[in-house]
Amino acid sequence: MADTAPDAQPAARPATPVPPAIPARTFAPVGHPVVVAVAAWLIPGLGHVYLRRWQRGLAFFLLVVVSLWVGCQLQGELYRVAPNQPLSLLGTLGAMGMGIPYWLLRYGLGYSGDIVAAGHEYGTAFLLTAGLMNWLLVLDAWDISRGKKE
Amino acid sequence: MLSHFFLMVLYAFVVSAFFALLWRRGRREQAKLFLQLFLGMVGGGLLVAYLMYPFPQGPPAPIP
Numbered sequence: 001m002a003d004t005a006p007d008a009q010p011a012a013r014p015a016t017p018v019p020p021a022i023p024a025r026t027f028a029p030v031g032h033p034v035v036v037a038v039a040a041w042l043i044p045g046l047g048h049v050y051l052r053r054w055q056r057g058l059a060f061f062l063l064v065v066v067s068l069w070v071g072c073q074l075q076g077e078l079y080r081v082a083p084n085q086p087l088s089l090l091g092t093l094g095a096m097g098m099g100i101p102y103w104l105l106r107y108g109l110g111y112s113g114d115i116v117a118a119g120h121e122y123g124t125a126f127l128l129t130a131g132l133m134n135w136l137l138v139l140d141a142w143d144i145s146r147g148k149k150e
Numbered sequence: 151m152l153s154h155f156f157l158m159v160l161y162a163f164v165v166s167a168f169f170a171l172l173w174r175r176g177r178r179e180q181a182k183l184f185l186q187l188f189l190g191m192v193g194g195g196l197l198v199a200y201l202m203y204p205f206p207q208g209p210p211a212p213i214p
Contacts, residue, residue, distance in 0.1 A: 063171075119152050119157070126161065137172075140172055
């Protein structure tokens with residue numbers, strides 16, 4: 001049996017000091033975020049070049065293009081929406097992140113990959129990675145443009 | 151070009167360089183993160199490969 005009465009209230013805890021809020025670091029906004037994001041999506045690295053991050057823009061461009069080129073050399077699949085395959089929508093959205101190169105490959109060059117090629121699976125990973133990397137570049141350029149990142 | 155190990159190393163290099171440039175600003179911090187990611191991916195891949203080594207391969211997958 002408990003020693004205390006059932007209606008006894010627990011002792012109030014001493015108030016803990018609240019640390020002062022750390023203000024989030026902000027930087028000067030650059031350019032228009034929508035324009036920067038669209039530029040970053042259309043051509044990998046262009047958003048960073050627009051924001052005068054020349055070296056990073058060029059490096060990002062090279063990394064995405066190398067991933068794209070290797071994926072094509074290995075005959076990886078360039079995702080497109082397939083009927084009765086809902087997950088292909090996710091793959092398509094990911095691959096479309098590479099911007100103009102996606103449309104150029106799909107419609108300009110008629111590229112679709114070769115499923116019986118020895119490196120097909122690896123190539124698909126490289127192609128999808130190129131698109132996903134560029135989506136991240138779009139978000140990064142958006143944050144820089146809004147002054148949330150350096 | 152079709153060596154599994156070479157493609158794994160190339161993939162790890164591209165992804166590691168990308169995230170090192172994306173997430174870090176200073177050259178020293180970028181190099182440190184690049185090495186962590188690169189060695190983690192390559193070492194992790196080799197570790198998983200050795201862990202799977204005792205398992206039988208089974209018949210080859212049919213070509214659709």
